[in-house]
Amino acid sequence: MKKLNWGYGIVIAIVCFISFIMFFVIKMSTDKKYDHDLVTEEYYKQELAYQSEIDARQNSAELTDNIEVKNTAAGIIIHFPAEKKDINGKVFFYRPSNKKLDIELPIHLSKNEMLIPTEKLVEGKYELSINWESDGTTYLYKKDLQIRN
Missing domain, CATH: 2.60.40.10 (Immunoglobulins)
Structure with missing residues (x-):
């Protein structure tokens, strides 16, 4: 069995962090519960x-x-x-x-x-x-x- 070196660990951590952020961005922009309106349209x-x-x-x-x-x-x-x-x-x-x-x-x-x-x-x-x-x-x-x- 091959051990992971620290380079792979950093890449995995960055991918997990980006996935976490993208999950919340998509959830906030598609869920109607978090409807964000401008104060005025014009x-x-x-x-x-x-x-x-x-x-x-x-x-x-x-x-x-x-x-x-x-x-x-x-x-x-x-x-x-x-x-x-x-x-x-x-x-x-x-x-x-x-x-x-x-x-x-x-x-x-x-x-x-x-x-x-x-x-x-x-x-x-x-x-x-x-x-x-x-x-x-x-x-x-x-x-x-x-x-x-």
């Missing part, structure tokens, strides 16, 4: 528009009466400033853990308030982003929310 396009987001946040910060968000049993109530008229835009609920739970709604007001029923949201953490416009000026309001049903 990342670079969104980065180019970042200055307009900064300006909209600054406009929102300069308001004397800003947006108020209340988490009630009926749902999320968003109260817009009373002095602003003809408000339009979108309300976006971003769920960091699962992009399938993201919700985007157009703004429909009733007495400067908008109600989002709790049935539309799953319990957990959301990042609320309200991008709205009034009199040709854009505003952006962001807040982290914890939804409890």
